[in-house]
Amino acid sequence: MTAVENVRPFVRSRLLRIGHVDDVDDVMQDVRVAAWEGLVKQRYRQLPGITFGAWVQGIAVHLCADHIRRTLAHPWMSLNADPEVSPVAPVDFAATESGERVAEHEWAVEVLTTVREHVTAETWELAVECLTAPRERHPGHESGWEERKGWQAVTTLRHTAVTVRAAMDVEPATLCDAATVIATAVCCLPTVLLQVVAERLVLTGVRGADRAAKVAELSAETGLRANYLEGRISYARKLYTAALDVLEGTVAKQPTSGPANSNTLASVGPQLMS
Numbered sequence: 319m320t321a322v323e324n325v326r327p328f329v330r331s332r333l334l335r336i337g338h339v340d341d342v343d344d345v346m347q348d349v350r351v352a353a354w355e356g357l358v359k360q361r362y363r364q365l366p367g368i369t370f371g372a373w374v375q376g377i378a379v380h381l382c383a384d385h386i387r388r389t390l391a392h393p394w395m396s397l398n399a400d401p402e403v404s405p406v407a408p409v410d411f412a413a414t415e416s417g418e419r420v421a422e423h424e425w426a427v428e429v430l431t432t433v434r435e436h437v438t439a440e441t442w443e444l445a446v447e448c449l450t451a452p453r454e455r456h457p458g459h460e461s462g463w464e465e466r467k468g469w470q471a472v473t474t475l476r477h478t479a480v481t482v483r484a485a486m487d488v489e490p491a492t493l494c495d496a497a498t499v500i501a502t503a504v505c506c507l508p509t510v511l512l513q514v515v516a517e518r519l520v521l522t523g524v525r526g527a528d529r530a531a532k533v534a535e536l537s538a539e540t541g542l543r544a545n546y547l548e549g550r551i552s553y554a555r556k557l558y559t560a561a562l563d564v565l566e567g568t569v570a571k572q573p574t575s576g577p578a579n580s581n582t583l584a585s586v587g588p589q590l591m592s
Contacts, residue, residue, distance in 0.1 A: 319541045321371040322350045325378040332382040338389060340469065341476075344509060345378075345385050351510040352377050354540050388480070429486065433478045436560040444471035474553075480508040481557045485564035490572055499565050506561035507554060511540070515547065515554040 329349070330342050353374050434442060448468030484506040493499050500521065507513045514536070524532050529551075530544075537544040 319350070321374045322346070322353055324371060325349060325375055328375070329378055329382055332386065336386055336389060338386075340472065341385065341389075344473070344477075345381055347511055348381050348385075348509050349374065349378050350542075351514070351540060352381065355510070358539065429479055429483050432482045432486075432560070432564060433475060436478055436482070436556065436563070437474060441471045441474050444468045445475045448472050477508045477512075477557060478560055481506050481561050482564055484508075485561040485568075488565060488568065490568050493565060493569050499562070499569065503558055503561040503565055506565075507557050511542075512550065512554045512557060515550045516558045519547075519551050520555045520558055 323346075326342065326346060329345050330339060333339050333341050333345065356373075356377070444467060448465070449472060485503065488502055488506070493502065504513050504516045504521070507516055518536060519529065519532055522532075533544050533547050536542075536547055540547075
């Protein structure tokens with residue numbers, strides 16, 4: 319954990335270049351889990367002249383690059399815009415932009431519309447307010463509870479958007495059965511830790527003492543607090559639900575949808591209740 323925390327300044331400097339310094343905790347979480355997986359699965363080997371810290375630094379370099387690539391790969395759209403009403407008339411937009419840009423705009427609207435369906439009105443409003451309100455920049459500024467709550471809402475929207483667009487990018491032909499749909503929905507979650515929580519604590523349906531034992535086991539493996547992991551369960555379930563809804567819609571739209579696809583969707587449903 320010390321080696322992981324030592325790469326935080328590097329991660330912060332890389333994300334600051336694209337104006338996404340608020341993503342530092344997300345990337346650090348991915349670095350932490352990747353380092354843990356590397357030790358558990360024995361991917362790390364002691365080599366002469368290469369310290370464990372240097373190995374973690376290498377992980378941070380790759381994860382930062384991946385995060386920046388994903389962030390810049392898709393267009394951004396203001397949360398102030400009503401997803402159901404384009405801020406520019408379709409005719410005007412088409413006349414001034416290329417067909418590719420029009421398609422990107424429509425895709426962004428679809429993502430935001432789906433995101434809005436899977437977050438509460440309060441979360442959406444808090445995020446918009448947080449992103450549009452003037453921000454204190456002086457060195458002595460300390461964010462209060464309301465400001466922190468706003469940025470939590472921004473993170474929720476961002477994670478939901480990443481999950482939704484990952485699900486939308488899935489090739490329909492790969493969704494051949496219920497097990498594949500479920501596994502794909504888990505992979506759409508935005509961080510490795512959330513994927514692990516969904517796989518071990520959401521889909522398994524463990525409760526009570528069994529869940530506490532599983533949480534304690536994961537806490538010991540990752541070095542994260544048990545109460546933090548408990549809080550991630552509900553969050554991972556909501557993101558998993560969003561991904562599953564998108565994938566179910568993809569399956570339902572397939573021209574070959576019939577009894578086979580209907581059975582696929584029916585068998586996925588019970589997983590959400592676990």
